[in-house]
Amino acid sequence: xRVLITGGAGFLGSHLCDRFLAEGHTVxxxxxxxxxxTDNIAHLAGNPNFKFIQHDVTEYIYVEGDLDAIxxxxxxxxPIDYLELPIQTMKVGALGTHKxxxxxxxxxxxxxxxxxxxxxGDPLVHPQTEDYWGNVNPIGPRGVYxxxxxxxxxxxxxxxxxxxxxTRIVRIFNTYGPRMRLGDGRVVPNFIAQALxxxxxxxxxxxxxxxxxxxxxxxxxxxxxxxHSDEVYPVNIGNPVEMTILQFAQKVVEVTExxxxxxxxxxxxxxxxxxxxVRKPDISxxxxxxxxxxxxxxxEGLRKTIPDFARRLNxx
Ligand code: UDP
Numbered sequence: 181x182r183v184l185i186t187g188g189a190g191f192l193g194s195h196l197c198d199r200f201l202a203e204g205h206t207v208x209x210x211x212x213x214x215x216x217x218t219d220n221i222a223h224l225a226g227n228p229n230f231k232f233i234q235h236d237v238t239e240y241i242y243v244e245g246d247l248d249a250i251x252x253x254x255x256x257x258x259p260i261d262y263l264e265l266p267i268q269t270m271k272v273g274a275l276g277t278h279k280x281x282x283x284x285x286x287x288x289x290x291x292x293x294x295x296x297x298x299x300x301g302d303p304l305v306h307p308q309t310e311d312y313w314g315n316v317n318p319i320g321p322r323g324v325y326x327x328x329x330x331x332x333x334x335x336x337x338x339x340x341x342x343x344x345x346x347t348r349i350v351r352i353f354n355t356y357g358p359r360m361r362l363g364d365g366r367v368v369p370n371f372i373a374q375a376l377x378x379x380x381x382x383x384x385x386x387x388x389x390x391x392x393x394x395x396x397x398x399x400x401x402x403x404x405x406x407x408h409s410d411e412v413y414p415v416n417i418g419n420p421v422e423m424t425i426l427q428f429a430q431k432v433v434e435v436t437e438x439x440x441x442x443x444x445x446x447x448x449x450x451x452x453x454x455x456x457x458v459r460k461p462d463i464s465x466x467x468x469x470x471x472x473x474x475x476x477x478x479x480e481g482l483r484k485t486i487p488d489f490a491r492r493l494n495x496x
Contacts, residue, residue, distance in 0.1 A: 273328020353418025357396030387426030
């Protein structure tokens, strides 16, 4: 297959490039490098089956030749990014999805949308099942991401129903692993970098809010299976092991053997406004439809992630 991955120089996009190449496919990665980095795909330079195109997918996308698959992963993905890049976040979720779907229609390619647990907002149903419609504040700082992704899901279903485009939608829950951007402001890079440099781990609020963290190889396997399945409606992919952010901070200190303290802070900007109080995927559907469930424990995943952060922080 010939595969286009938008956001291909990002954290998830670059791991998907690796997977599709490993399965023997030809991969074109497209990225405007606002939050992605060519460092993430540097190891693929010179691979005859790989090509990188720097392009902003909110503009008309031109790709020469046939395409069998489009995986639309371009988007800022951190609450700090939403504060700093609110319009780009909306544009890539809305206009970028429109361009990528138009390309899928023109090429007869299967289209897979990277959607998000943020589609559920600050959820009133717990754990989150795919049939829950969500609790999103459209005018809050996170609304730019949540609403763009909800629009993207609606547009994907419209292209499926009206144009017969072959589509898939994955709702991705918190994922971590090597290549997450240092300083992207999310909890995993923050805590690991803080623990490795002996700085205090900054728990926002009282740390009682919960998340469930999925290691990137598990996520990629789930997406690869969804890609090959017949399931058109959204599927949650994430790790259902839920913990509080305070517990997560303690886990990072333990695994890094850090002497850092854990402090509770209240950021002055709006990054924690509408911060979901709980989040945990119900993965019954992924188990049933894809025969998928995560395999990598948090301890193991952190141990695989920490050396990559240490290298980039020039530690050790
Ligand atoms: N968080 C924190 N300290 C940090 C960064 C994040 O306590 O230095 C919290 C944040 O308030 C949220 C959770 O960790 O409750 C996960 O935040 P993240 O930015 O990783 O992504 P989200 O799951 O909110 O999209």
